[in-house]
Amino acid sequence: MEDINEQRTQRIQKLETLRAMGIQPYGTRFDETHQIQPLVDSYGSKTKEELEHDTIECRTAGRIVALRRFGKAAFASLQDGAHRLQVYLKKDVLGEDSFRLSQELDLGDWVGVEGHLFRTKTDELTIEVQNLTFLSKGLRPLPEKWHGLTDIETRYRQRYVDLIANPAVHKIFETRSRLITGIRNYFTEQGFLEVETPMMHPIPGGATARPFVTHHNALDTDLYLRIAPELYLKRLIVGGFRRVFEINRNFRNEGISTIHNPEFTMLEFYQAYADYNDLMALTEDLFGKLAQDVCGTTKLEYQGQIIDLTPPWRRLPYFEAVLEYNRFDRTVLENRKAAEAAAKQLGLAIPKDATLIGIVNMIFEETVESKLIQPTFITDYPTEISPLSRRKDSDPSLTDRFELFITSRELANGFSELNDPIDQRQRFEAQVAQREAGDEEAHYLDEDFVRALEYGMPPTAGEGIGIDRMVMLFTNQASIRDVILFPQLRPEKPS
C-alpha cells in the first residue's frame, strides 16, 4: 500500500535521532512576532546599515524549502504560504546543541526561529537565528527545487504538494478567497442578507440539469443534491426578506471539462422591487469593483487577450444576436422550416420534435456564444426556454432576462422573476410535458413553490453568477480545475 522508499526510511530514522536529542519531532504551539510576509513587507526596504543600527528582533515560523549548508553554518529558506524568507544558521550564534539540531534538518521540516534581521553580502534580507525550535518533521521528499511539481495529475490529487511547490498556485487560491470575501462585503453593504438553503432537495429545481440522487435512510426517501438554490431563495422573498444572497455549491450530474466540475460554486442573489436592468447595472459595478480591488485594473489579461470590464457593457437582444452573427434573414426566427434549413446548413443535427425556439437556440449556441469575448449581456430570452422568468410587458413571448458572456463563457444568468403563480404553474406543466417527452433536464413541477407564489411574491429580480468561472477570469486560468482546490477526478486506484 504505502510506497516505502529510501528517503522516507531515512527520515523515519531521523525521528529517533531527534528524540534521542530530547526533541519532540511533532511539537506544539509557537509564538510568532511576525509572519513572513508582514516581516518582508515591513522591513524589506531597510538598508543594511539601518538594520545594523536599529536591531529588529523577531520570531517566525515556516517550512524549510531550501537548504545550503557549509561546514559550520547554513542558509535555509523558510516558506510561509506563498512567501519565503532566508534564515542564517551559524554555529557561533546558535550554540553547540542548536547547531547540531540544525544539522539534522531536512527539506520539508517545519521550524520556528528567533533572531534578528540583517542583510547578507548579496543584500538579501535574512534572519540570523539565535534560537531554533523544531516544530514538525516531514517524511516525504519535496519536489525538485527548480522545476517544482508539474505533473498535472499529481498536482490535483495531491494538492497539498502543489501548494508547497508552486507558490503561484497558493496565490490563485488566495485570490479566489479574496474575491469571495469581496462579493460578501459588496452584498452585505447593500443590505443583502446571507442565507443558507437546503443542499438536499426532494424535488430538484431552479435549473435545467441532471441531478445527483442520494437516499435518506430514516425518512426512506430519495433526495437530490441541489442543482440550484433559486426556488428556495424566492420562497424567502415571499416570506418577506427583501434582499438575500447565497454563495455555495451546486451539483450537476454531467460531464467534466475545463469549464465544468460536477460540484461548482454559485452566487445567487434576489432583490425585491428591482428588475433585470438593475441586475445588469449591479453586475457591471460588482465586477468592476472586484477587478479594481483584487487586480488593480478593470482591464484584465485573459489567455493573451485583454478583457475590458469597464462599464457599461454591450447589451444585445437574443434574437438580434442570432441575426448579427449569421447571414440569414429574420424568417429563420419566425418560421420553423426556415430555421431547420438554416440549422442544417450549419451542420447541426436537429431532433424531429424540436420547436422553432429549440432550433434557434441551437443556432445561438453554435454561432453566437463563441464570439462573445468582451463582456456582453444577451437580453430578452424567449419565454419557452426561460420557465422562471417574467414575461416582457411589450412581448409575452420574450422575458426580462439576460445572460452574461465573457470569454465565450456564460458567467451569469439573471432575470426579473416570474411572480404570477398561475403562469408559473403553466410553465412548469409545459416543462413536465417536455420531461415526459424524454427531456431529462426539463424542470419538475414544484407544488410547494407554486403554493409559495400564491401567497404573493413582490416584484423581484434574481441572478446567479458562476464563481469558479469568475475566478478563472480574474486569475487568468484556462481550466476550472486550477481554481478549485480539489477538483473531481476518478478515484485513485489502490496500488
Add this chain to the structure above:
RNA sequence: GAGCCGCUAGCUCAGUUGGUAGAGCAUCGCCCUUUUAAGGCGAGGGCCGAGCGUUCGAGUCGCUCGCGGCUCACCA
C-alpha cells in the same frame, strides 16, 4: 461517449534501427562560517502505468486495460 497525446528514480526529464536503464535536482558519506539552481570528492536508489503477445532478446513493436491532459459531444 469519440479522437489525439502522455505515463521511465522522490521530482524534472533523456533513452538512437529492438541488444546490460541514464542525467540534473533530491538522498547518503567526507570537506567547507555570507550562500541563494552554493561548490568539491565519493556512493546508493528502477515492477520503465498494468497485462497479454511478437521476438533469441521489449522501456522501445502489436493488442487489451488503467489513470491523466487536450479537442469534440452534453452542460453553467
